[in-house]
Amino acid sequence: MTEPDTRGSAEDAAAQADAIDRIMGQWALECPDLDVSALEIIGRLSRFAALVQARLDAVFAEYGLQSWEFDVLSALRRAGAPYELTPGELDRALLITSGTTTHRVTRLEARGFVTRRRDDDDRRVVRVRLTDAGVEIQAAAHAAHAANEVRILSGLSDAERSALLDGLRAMGRVLGDRSEGVAAV
Amino acid sequence: MTEPDTRGSAEDAAAQADAIDRIMGQWALECPDLDVSALEIIGRLSRFAALVQARLDAVFAEYGLQSWEFDVLSALRRAGAPYELTPGELDRALLITSGTTTHRVTRLEARGFVTRRRDDDDRRVVRVRLTDAGVEIQAAAHAAHAANEVRILSGLSDAERSALLDGLRAMGRVLGDRSEGVAAV
DNA sequence: TTCGAATATCTTGATGTCAAGATAGTAACG
DNA sequence: CGTTACTATCTTGACATCAAGATATTCGAA
Numbered sequence: 170m171t172e173p174d175t176r177g178s179a180e181d182a183a184a185q186a187d188a189i190d191r192i193m194g195q196w197a198l199e200c201p202d203l204d205v206s207a208l209e210i211i212g213r214l215s216r217f218a219a220l221v222q223a224r225l226d227a228v229f230a231e232y233g234l235q236s237w238e239f240d241v242l243s244a245l246r247r248a249g250a251p252y253e254l255t256p257g258e259l260d261r262a263l264l265i266t267s268g269t270t271t272h273r274v275t276r277l278e279a280r281g282f283v284t285r286r287r288d289d290d291d292r293r294v295v296r297v298r299l300t301d302a303g304v305e306i307q308a309a310a311h312a313a314h315a316a317n318e319v320r321i322l323s324g325l326s327d328a329e330r331s332a333l334l335d336g337l338r339a340m341g342r343v344l345g346d347r348s349e350g351v352a353a354v
Numbered sequence: 355m356t357e358p359d360t361r362g363s364a365e366d367a368a369a370q371a372d373a374i375d376r377i378m379g380q381w382a383l384e385c386p387d388l389d390v391s392a393l394e395i396i397g398r399l400s401r402f403a404a405l406v407q408a409r410l411d412a413v414f415a416e417y418g419l420q421s422w423e424f425d426v427l428s429a430l431r432r433a434g435a436p437y438e439l440t441p442g443e444l445d446r447a448l449l450i451t452s453g454t455t456t457h458r459v460t461r462l463e464a465r466g467f468v469t470r471r472r473d474d475d476d477r478r479v480v481r482v483r484l485t486d487a488g489v490e491i492q493a494a495a496h497a498a499h500a501a502n503e504v505r506i507l508s509g510l511s512d513a514e515r516s517a518l519l520d521g522l523r524a525m526g527r528v529l530g531d532r533s534e535g536v537a538a539v
Numbered sequence: 540t541t542c543g544a545a546t547a548t549c550t551t552g553a554t555g556t557c558a559a560g561a562t563a564g565t566a567a568c569g
Numbered sequence: 570c571g572t573t574a575c576t577a578t579c580t581t582g583a584c585a586t587c588a589a590g591a592t593a594t595t596c597g598a599a
Contacts, residue, residue: 187526195432203496207503210515211406213522218403219449220529221396237585247380257547264404269586271549276585293547293594311388318392321528329524330395336510336518337398341372343509344405422555442577454556456579461555478564478577 189213214340221321228317232310239314241273242282242307245299252299255288259297282306374398399525406506413502417495424499426458427467427492430484437484440473444482467491 186194189212196205222236229236244262245252254262256270263270274297277283282303288294299307322330371379374397381390407421414421429447430437439447441455448455459482462468467488473479484492507515 185527185532187523187531189526189531192432195434199432199434200496204500204504207500207507210507210519210522211410211503213526214399214406215403216449216531217522217525217529218400220531221399225396235585247377247384249380249384255547256549264401266587267548268550268588272585291547291595295548311385315389315392318396319389322392322395324528325521325524329521332517333521333525334395336514336521337395337402338372339510339514340402340518341374341398342370343506344402346372346374346401346405347370420555440577441579451557452578453558453580457555460579476565476577480578 187213189216224321225314225317228313229310231313232306234306234310237273238277238280238282239307239310241277242299242303243311245283245297246304246307246311252304253296255294256297277303372398374401409506410499410502413498414495416498417491419491419495422458423462423465423467424492424495426462427484427488428496430468430482431489431492431496437489438481440479441482462488 189209192212193205193208196203196208226236229239234242240263241259244259245254248254248258256267256274259265259270259274260267265273274283274285278285282300284298284300286296286298288296325333374394377397378390378393381388381393411421414424417424419427425448426444429444430439433439433443441452441459444450444455444459445452450458459468459470463470467485469483469485471481471483473481510518
């Protein structure tokens, strides 16, 4: 077997258990004294993030993009004209290390989606800028990507959606995910 | 700069915006016609999963473990005595490919936390089993890990917690994350 | 001005992961 | 039996990522 098995197997009854319910059930049997209450939330958070990512990747692939490529192009695009950021700003926006940014930018430069140039005022600084081709492919992929995200969430009721959103906002507060980083509006 | 910057910067007022709010604000300015409603949820899901993972990693490191090591040890532990699964079962439980499982098991075997042996009834099958040392380190790390998860969520009110949980359960349903995989109870 | 500290980016080496395919064992069907 | 399909695991090669450190530039204080 080559790929991980992410599909559901049986179309079972209404209140079906998901993988985390099963895992919690196993712990309850094996280690009844262990506090697994937080697993219910954190386990789902990371598992579902992985499952969602797989679905997003499928759409990016239709445009010949890796999701990390799309992430960089989008960060540049939403920075506004002239669609330019420094590597350091990309580090912070994308939660990646500086070495990773160097590598990503080099690859995107080779594909013709971004350019690099030294800043004249501070020659330590590099300016990474989206090319026209970069703007184009980002726009095309983004439209499909947004539709894909909407499709993924289309199975949620309004109440579920807003519960999820409220809960996630609270998580953002707890995690201290303040919005510094990337160039202001 | 070597590490990504994940801390919040300013201890600002009550209804503070997080990084996703900022990103949505940028899109609203740059592409007002683009539907970014789903980004609010999916963006947070994946961003927060990454932020949480970084906090979990810190605790695993105190026990000399990578999180992928802990993941394997835990999957074996919760399978119940004799703490044994096949590589294929690990693939499915951990959402990884078979090559990755081979590599993980080899490393854990070298550290003395698991053993490998061929199944006698079906010699294609391998049995990966936790050693005593494996059981011990998993138990120690798991106690600290569970406490860490509880700590991370301690900033949530009961209402926020249950909203988040309800929302995530709905996501599990939407994503079809049925619990097959790993050996039954 | 000069020199040390700080900053921004890039380089290096190691590593975890995947996709694709190789190997070996089992099952099914004549 | 024997051949073919299937299954389980492992191997290989490519690659994204990270941590640590190297390089180049700017800033600040004596």
